[in-house]
Amino acid sequence: MGIDKYDILGPLYGEIGSELAEIVGGNPDGVYLYAEAGEGWVGPSVFKDEGKVVRYFDASSHLCDLIAKAWETEEPDKRWAVMEYTITGNKFDVRFTFSDEIDPAETEVDRRPVALKARYGDKPVIYPPAPPGMMEFRGNAD
Numbered sequence: 001m002g003i004d005k006y007d008i009l010g011p012l013y014g015e016i017g018s019e020l021a022e023i024v025g026g027n028p029d030g031v032y033l034y035a036e037a038g039e040g041w042v043g044p045s046v047f048k049d050e051g052k053v054v055r056y057f058d059a060s061s062h063l064c065d066l067i068a069k070a071w072e073t074e075e076p077d078k079r080w081a082v083m084e085y086t087i088t089g090n091k092f093d094v095r096f097t098f099s100d101e102i103d104p105a106e107t108e109v110d111r112r113p114v115a116l117k118a119r120y121g122d123k124p125v126i127y128p129p130a131p132p133g134m135m136e137f138r139g140n141a142d
Contacts, residue, residue, distance in 0.1 A: 005073050012070050016085060017092045019063045024048050033085035034115050036108045037071040043108050047125065054125045084115065
């Protein structure tokens with residue numbers, strides 16, 4: 001008898017939770033992971049509700065590897081486009097959106113703020129300062 005994919009995914013999702021706890025410095029209660037994935041890439045964003053604000057944390061390469069492994073464990077025709085992973089207390093919940101449920105004209109940059117607004121409303125999101133030498137690009141203001 002072969003290994004059921006849930007025998008792999010269950011512990012893998014637990015490991016994602018452990019890595020999220022590591023990323024936020026300990027207590028993972030209130031963590032929200034928004035991740036998109038596709039063939040050969042993942043785009044994770046880690047947030048933690050800190051009461052009056054939500055704080056963004058940079059994802060680790062290990063988290064990226066775990067997300068990629070979870071995505072690749074699914075059958076090709078059952079792979080998700082978006083994973084939303086939340087931790088409340090000591091429990092986690094994982095929800096998926098599939099490619100036929102998203103607007104192909106939108107990008108992750110379009111979808112992530114919508115997901116944050118749905119989750120946190122108008123609560124401010126604190127991002128770390130841009131690294132020195134980072135350039136900011138602005139659209140043409142015709």
